[in-house]
Amino acid sequence: MEESARLAPPQMVQGDPRALTLLDLNARFLPHEQFRQLVANIERDGCLTSTPLVWNDTDTGRLVVLSGNHRTLAAIEAGLTTIWWMQIDQPLPRQRQIALQLSHNAIAGQDDPAILKELYDELESVEWRQYTGLDDKALDLLEKVDVSALGEANLDFASVQLMFLPDELERAEAAFDAARAMASADQRWAAGLAQYEPVLDALETSRAAYKVGNSATALGVILAVFERHLGELAEGWFDDGSEAPRRGGTAPLETVFGVRGIPVDTAAAVRAAIDRLVKDGSVPEDEPWRALDILAAPRSQDQDV
Missing domain, CATH: 3.90.1530.10 (Conserved hypothetical protein from pyrococcus furiosus pfu- 392566-001, ParB domain)
Known part of the structure; x- marks a missing residue:
């Protein structure tokens, strides 16, 4: 020089x-x-x-x-x-x-993992830990875990590739083909490019609300909030005003009850009641869900008295 x-x-x-x-x-x-x-x-x-x-x-x-x-x-x-x-x-x-x-x-220096972890552990406040911008990977918090025996065949995982595509059909197809050629995945999900920023905003809001720095944890928060609002998805098929369906086809049971599961005792009682209705011919054997029609049928005036 x-x-x-x-x-x-x-x-x-x-x-x-x-x-x-x-x-x-x-x-x-x-x-x-x-x-x-x-x-x-x-x-x-x-x-x-x-x-x-x-x-x-x-x-x-x-x-x-x-x-x-x-x-x-x-x-x-x-x-x-x-x-x-x-x-x-x-x-x-x-x-x-x-x-x-x-x-x-x-040109940048490298951190001594042991000293880095020691200094990080001195930070008692979650806010100051978030301030550092360090995540679990950088801190190597799992360095003491022996993963030598864990091979890909022993791990239960799935790879998902999420692509945000433009509205134009030709550009979207080209982007999808390019992404498919570059990386393998068990599933590929496509979303509108306009949804990219809202997804990042949702992750950021979740991180800020729970004071977490890990994206996976923030995604878990979003899914937990989603689970608590399953019943709101009924808007896709049910009209509150007319109390009639908006469309044909089927609807997920989660959107009817607002939960993915019910207590076993309740489930056993419902199953026994359905079996009785099937045996007496009130409900077809291949359509046990018809028992809900009987439950939802309007009662007569004599029954109301």
């Missing part, structure tokens, strides 16, 4: 992050959940606690963020009107800009 390639020490500058120009092509990406955590941390601190690197392009008058694009964007979303950044004022060729950008992303 030539001597002329040395940089003059950057100066510390304070200004509005909205005046900075973010990179059009940034190799470093930040998952949605981590970005939301970054925004939350900045809102809590009221400032950036790590400094972006900015290049002053005097030819265009732009202040280009070479490193710290996500921090800058998060600061804007957090409502900060001023931040500090390191600014390089000397001319930089395109090659040097790219080299700086990639080096800041690629």
